[in-house]
Amino acid sequence: MKWYKIDEVARETGLTKRTLRFYEEIGLIKPPERSEGKFRLYSEEDINQIHNVILAREVLGFSLQELQQFLALKETIRKHTESKDEIPPGQLTEIARSLEEQILMLEKKINRMQSFKNELNELLTHLHETIPTKEE
Amino acid sequence: MKWYKIDEVARETGLTKRTLRFYEEIGLIKPPERSEGKFRLYSEEDINQIHNVILAREVLGFSLQELQQFLALKETIRKHTESKDEIPPGQLTEIARSLEEQILMLEKKINRMQSFKNELNELLTHLHETIPTKEE
DNA sequence: ATAAACGTTGACGTTAACGTAAACTTTATT
DNA sequence: AATAAAGTTTACGTTAACGTCAACGTTTAT
Numbered sequence: 001m002k003w004y005k006i007d008e009v010a011r012e013t014g015l016t017k018r019t020l021r022f023y024e025e026i027g028l029i030k031p032p033e034r035s036e037g038k039f040r041l042y043s044e045e046d047i048n049q050i051h052n053v054i055l056a057r058e059v060l061g062f063s064l065q066e067l068q069q070f071l072a073l074k075e076t077i078r079k080h081t082e083s084k085d086e087i088p089p090g091q092l093t094e095i096a097r098s099l100e101e102q103i104l105m106l107e108k109k110i111n112r113m114q115s116f117k118n119e120l121n122e123l124l125t126h127l128h129e130t131i132p133t134k135e136e
Numbered sequence: 137m138k139w140y141k142i143d144e145v146a147r148e149t150g151l152t153k154r155t156l157r158f159y160e161e162i163g164l165i166k167p168p169e170r171s172e173g174k175f176r177l178y179s180e181e182d183i184n185q186i187h188n189v190i191l192a193r194e195v196l197g198f199s200l201q202e203l204q205q206f207l208a209l210k211e212t213i214r215k216h217t218e219s220k221d222e223i224p225p226g227q228l229t230e231i232a233r234s235l236e237e238q239i240l241m242l243e244k245k246i247n248r249m250q251s252f253k254n255e256l257n258e259l260l261t262h263l264h265e266t267i268p269t270k271e272e
Numbered sequence: 273a274t275a276a277a278c279g280t281t282g283a284c285g286t287t288a289a290c291g292t293a294a295a296c297t298t299t300a301t302t
Numbered sequence: 303a304a305t306a307a308a309g310t311t312t313a314c315g316t317t318a319a320c321g322t323c324a325a326c327g328t329t330t331a332t
Contacts, residue, residue, distance in 0.1 A: 064319070081259075100260065113249070141309075157310090
């Protein structure tokens, strides 16, 4: 198994070393292994998880706190569907409801962005009409 | 013409009075009229502009600085298309390019959100399959 | 084995985007 | 006319999300 030190991970993910430590500190990413001394050693899976966090952060536009909640939700579901974890059906429906809520939120955002984009496109069209063409 | 004081505008827009003054201070919204004393008096158009700012902020997820740039761009275009302002064609194409860039950015974001949403939907489907139905 | 390079943990600094409180003025109400 | 209610500016406070620096320990390279 190959291990990566923090600087490699930083360059790979585009985060800074500080941010990696910070995200670990607030529980956004799980603490990686350590060398005999104290060096952080990240596995490929760790790095994948970090990429997921980054993706979710960029896409959702949440605060890190909200992001934590969301990732915790996903983790719960992942563990459950891998049957590593049994969840009482009452909580399960609650979790499903939570997830549906997030999806609806996303859909709303997407729709708003789409209509905003459409407006901008109209603006652009009008603008192009006012630009004189090269042919005379 | 009807004028609105800051508190009404705050309740109407959902911003706080502080935020209204702050946005004015940093030039995100234009300074409204004033009463003979010093009270801010907003017109309906002012309020509309504020709503636009809020929409752009929510949809674009920009910092207020970036938002300023963007709104300035839109203003330039608006003034131009209303022919209140003549712009040399060189700058015009530059402006158009800027706008196209923003649109592409939006499109990218939308696509990412869409595929993220799709993932969540799959997750939800799998989750529902593990929930026992009411019939036995 | 010793220096250079890299890592670690504090801890204080910074920036954006407001919140909050004070001291004062203007408008509305009785 | 006087008091309350709402507004004004000024200025300091706060929170999130890191940046930066110091003092020190660990690996790697020579």
